[in-house]
Amino acid sequence: MNLHTLLLDVVHVAVLLLVPPFLLGVINKTKAAFAGRVGPPYLQPYYDLVKLWRKGSVFSTSTSWVFKAGPVVGFATAVLAGLLLPVAGHAPLSFEGDAILFAYLFALGRFFTVAAALDTGSAFEGMGSAREATFSSLAEPALFFGLLVLGRLARSLSLEVMLTGGHWPPRSAASLVLVMAALFIVLLAENSRIPFDDPNTHLELTMIHEVMVLDHGGPALGTILYGASLKLFIFAALVVGIALPDLGNPWMSLGALLTGVLAVAVAIGVVESLMARLRLVHVPSLLIAACLLSGFGIVLLAR
Amino acid sequence: MSEVLAVCACALAALSGLPGLFSSRNGRAGERMACSLIAVAGIAGVSAAVLAFVAPSPEGISQRWAVPGGALQVRVDGLSAMFLGQIFFISILGAIYGLGYWPQAAHRENGRKLRLFYGLLTAGIGLLIIAGNSVLFLVGWEVMALAAFLTVTTEDEKPEVRQAGYLYLCTTRAGTLCLFALFALLFGATGRMDFDTHGVDARGPVGTAIFLLALSGFGLKAGLMPLHIWLPPAHASAPTHVSALMSGVLIKTGIYALARVAAGFEHPPLWWGGMLLSLGTASAVLGVAFAIGQHDVKRLLAYHSVENIGIMCMGLGLALIGRASGHPDLVLLGLAGALLHVWNHGLFKALLFLGAGSVIHGTGTREMDRLGGLLKRMPGTALLFLVGAVAICGLPPLNGFVSELLVYLGLYRGAAARDGRWWIATSFAAPALALVGALALACFAKAFGAIFLGEPRSEDADLAHEAPRTMLGPMIALAACCVLIGLAPALVAPALDSAAAAWGVSTPLTAAAPLGKITLAAVLLLAALGFTAAALVSRIRGSRAAPTWDCGYAAPTARMQYTSSSFAQMLVGLFAFALRPREQAPRLMGPFPAAATYHGEVPDAVLDRILLPFVRATANAFESLRFIQRGNVQAYLGYILLTLVLLLVWK
Numbered sequence: 001m002n003l004h005t006l007l008l009d010v011v012h013v014a015v016l017l018l019v020p021p022f023l024l025g026v027i028n029k030t031k032a033a034f035a036g037r038v039g040p041p042y043l044q045p046y047y048d049l050v051k052l053w054r055k056g057s058v059f060s061t062s063t064s065w066v067f068k069a070g071p072v073v074g075f076a077t078a079v080l081a082g083l084l085l086p087v088a089g090h091a092p093l094s095f096e097g098d099a100i101l102f103a104y105l106f107a108l109g110r111f112f113t114v115a116a117a118l119d120t121g122s123a124f125e126g127m128g129s130a131r132e133a134t135f136s137s138l139a140e141p142a143l144f145f146g147l148l149v150l151g152r153l154a155r156s157l158s159l160e161v162m163l164t165g166g167h168w169p170p171r172s173a174a175s176l177v178l179v180m181a182a183l184f185i186v187l188l189a190e191n192s193r194i195p196f197d198d199p200n201t202h203l204e205l206t207m208i209h210e211v212m213v214l215d216h217g218g219p220a221l222g223t224i225l226y227g228a229s230l231k232l233f234i235f236a237a238l239v240v241g242i243a244l245p246d247l248g249n250p251w252m253s254l255g256a257l258l259t260g261v262l263a264v265a266v267a268i269g270v271v272e273s274l275m276a277r278l279r280l281v282h283v284p285s286l287l288i289a290a291c292l293l294s295g296f297g298i299v300l301l302a303r
Numbered sequence: 304m305s306e307v308l309a310v311c312a313c314a315l316a317a318l319s320g321l322p323g324l325f326s327s328r329n330g331r332a333g334e335r336m337a338c339s340l341i342a343v344a345g346i347a348g349v350s351a352a353v354l355a356f357v358a359p360s361p362e363g364i365s366q367r368w369a370v371p372g373g374a375l376q377v378r379v380d381g382l383s384a385m386f387l388g389q390i391f392f393i394s395i396l397g398a399i400y401g402l403g404y405w406p407q408a409a410h411r412e413n414g415r416k417l418r419l420f421y422g423l424l425t426a427g428i429g430l431l432i433i434a435g436n437s438v439l440f441l442v443g444w445e446v447m448a449l450a451a452f453l454t455v456t457t458e459d460e461k462p463e464v465r466q467a468g469y470l471y472l473c474t475t476r477a478g479t480l481c482l483f484a485l486f487a488l489l490f491g492a493t494g495r496m497d498f499d500t501h502g503v504d505a506r507g508p509v510g511t512a513i514f515l516l517a518l519s520g521f522g523l524k525a526g527l528m529p530l531h532i533w534l535p536p537a538h539a540s541a542p543t544h545v546s547a548l549m550s551g552v553l554i555k556t557g558i559y560a561l562a563r564v565a566a567g568f569e570h571p572p573l574w575w576g577g578m579l580l581s582l583g584t585a586s587a588v589l590g591v592a593f594a595i596g597q598h599d600v601k602r603l604l605a606y607h608s609v610e611n612i613g614i615m616c617m618g619l620g621l622a623l624i625g626r627a628s629g630h631p632d633l634v635l636l637g638l639a640g641a642l643l644h645v646w647n648h649g650l651f652k653a654l655l656f657l658g659a660g661s662v663i664h665g666t667g668t669r670e671m672d673r674l675g676g677l678l679k680r681m682p683g684t685a686l687l688f689l690v691g692a693v694a695i696c697g698l699p700p701l702n703g704f705v706s707e708l709l710v711y712l713g714l715y716r717g718a719a720a721r722d723g724r725w726w727i728a729t730s731f732a733a734p735a736l737a738l739v740g741a742l743a744l745a746c747f748a749k750a751f752g753a754i755f756l757g758e759p760r761s762e763d764a765d766l767a768h769e770a771p772r773t774m775l776g777p778m779i780a781l782a783a784c785c786v787l788i789g790l791a792p793a794l795v796a797p798a799l800d801s802a803a804a805a806w807g808v809s810t811p812l813t814a815a816a817p818l819g820k821i822t823l824a825a826v827l828l829l830a831a832l833g834f835t836a837a838a839l840v841s842r843i844r845g846s847r848a849a850p851t852w853d854c855g856y857a858a859p860t861a862r863m864q865y866t867s868s869s870f871a872q873m874l875v876g877l878f879a880f881a882l883r884p885r886e887q888a889p890r891l892m893g894p895f896p897a898a899a900t901y902h903g904e905v906p907d908a909v910l911d912r913i914l915l916p917f918v919r920a921t922a923n924a925f926e927s928l929r930f931i932q933r934g935n936v937q938a939y940l941g942y943i944l945l946t947l948v949l950l951l952v953w954k
Binding site: 056058059060061062063066068069071072073076077080083095098100101103105110111114118119120121122123124125129130133134137138141142143148151152157219220223226284299300302 | 696712726757823832834836846847850851852864
């Protein structure tokens, strides 16, 4: 390993750990702009995380170590998934098949988040965990169809090759656009954004992710929110990575990726400002639509 | 050498229950004797398998046998060794577990019977795996089938157990019928009784018939959807350590035999692989969908066996597609994925069944909706069950992830192929497998959550006690294997290479799959987990405890928790087109509705909606022929005489 790759890896980890909360700030600013408000400062999510980390916490007498494992696994899996994704034209950990590991790491995080919610014995958190498990099982095939299209084009199952290979034949453009649309829907679902879930409500019967973490507070809640922002960043980078051409220079790639990720954050803010949350019964339909979109992406490759 | 060891192991296992028959009903001598004999047999069997990997002897041993077409021919090649090692390993652990779970003192009527047939079951499976001759194979197959029937019906005083036993007996008879036809055809085509299909024309009618018969006969034993009907009731009714042996090992004999028969066809038509891949995919998706609807933890685990058999068949189908289309890397990845999944499923499914057995032992119920909060009462069982649950969902860093990754890699290689249009079929299997993984996660989050988390939902669960050491020990061994294969899959690569050699694959697995990188990723994951956990734990030390904050509700009770049924409700609704759930929901009227009850279940749709109506219709259709069946022996002898005369005249 030469010094340059080592430097890039350090930058990768730094970007992965430092940038994600900023995206939440951008989303909130965008929503505020649409509503004609000033909105909280861009750095507000960082202040919130620091505040939560300093707070004390109360744990339910019903809970066990599984409740504390939820935030830990959710955060650690997101960090590891972030290492598989090329940020500056190169991923610190990359091998044939890492795209599968990428998807399954988030699944591991989900298993423990759901288990932690069930550990409280609360009906609300049970409800949220059942919904999370249901909806993400519909989102999973959409993600895999998308990875499949990229895998066929890149002839590899490594995210680094899939996202930086970049010399796709022009006729695959239609497939890639469909996949990007499908993955953007998956991004909204997996990160509990409108129209699937509303990150601002906390006490409604229609919510999914927020209700699962009702009983977490202080440092545990901070870990969950930090992990969630990492997940948002990673999914945004995945969607952007499909569109970005191979720029050759790692620093230019990094700049382009960060610009793209910010654009995705603005797009999320726009979606949240313009759309209402879907009725819960319609959520599966949208996810199945995402599966079909990326399924058509495969069929279009068969020409 | 390994053949001799394997034969000794089978013989010892077969005899293990005999001394117990002559010992007292009340003493512990019989059960200890049986367990030690199984342990010795198991050590011999496992060493035979290891020896076959280290120093393979291709010839095997052969003795003449007076049975027509039979020969006492035994061989342990890589493929047999993979299954042989697994059988004896799980059999030892099951026998030790049985000491705590089914002690003679508590089961005076059926304990001796159970141990006798448990040994015979092990021996039967072992024999059919090492048999190199069709007749010897069938002997092993039948010993296994009958011993399994007799162990399933251990508690034959219960009507549902008898029913499960009969259903199993009927299906296994039907499967054996297919095998008789299969071996007769094979003998006709090759003139040998060694069930080697080399030289049979795969594209001719005989080749097609052999493939379809093997698929039905072995598919019935494996529990491939829609031939799985016997599996859930049999697994639920058998004593739990027998369920573990059946689910972990017995159903895999179908996969073994399928892999063995398919090995000889070097140029199979493409539709064979396509059919096996589609059946496997359907089995995996529907198996897990049915599992989600179950309330009985053992039935839930049984449907997961259907799912996992589906994943193995996907791997085998992929290997056949690879052969048909000339892609050796698909053969290697598909076959290695399927065989590693055989091992992995044996480990984590046995672990989960034994965990469920500890729960039943500690609480006396299999109904998940009556459990809850067991993590605090049975911490060891809970942790071990969690390991099994994470492994069966195929999540890193445990063993299920490795075998699923191999199958995924194969499916993606297939999807990237540029020759012909068959890649579209493989490319739709990968997202289906992703769906299966996500549904399995939902199902095990539900099972683990309903059984171990939250507050106890009944007094049984509240008063639960931890399992004794004889029961926890075998579970620890299984969990350790799950972790080991997950962290260092390169350790099992030589065994997989040796097994893949039966299909003529010579590329080593380490060249086709990133096994070393999996270890690296797993270690990094553990490091990240450890670091985050240390940071969080140091920060929350000394925090307060209070009741769950139930959105301001002042008097939460355990009955307000989500149950396994409520957790599964949305998914069951999404799959209602296939599951056909039955539901009795009350209509709540007015502001103060009266007390009401809700009942919901997901019965087996194939059995209840297709097979039983079909059997009833057939029985009615043949009602008019009942006059032939007079019930006296003379008439039947007369029929036989008449048939013989007619046959003599005809030929």
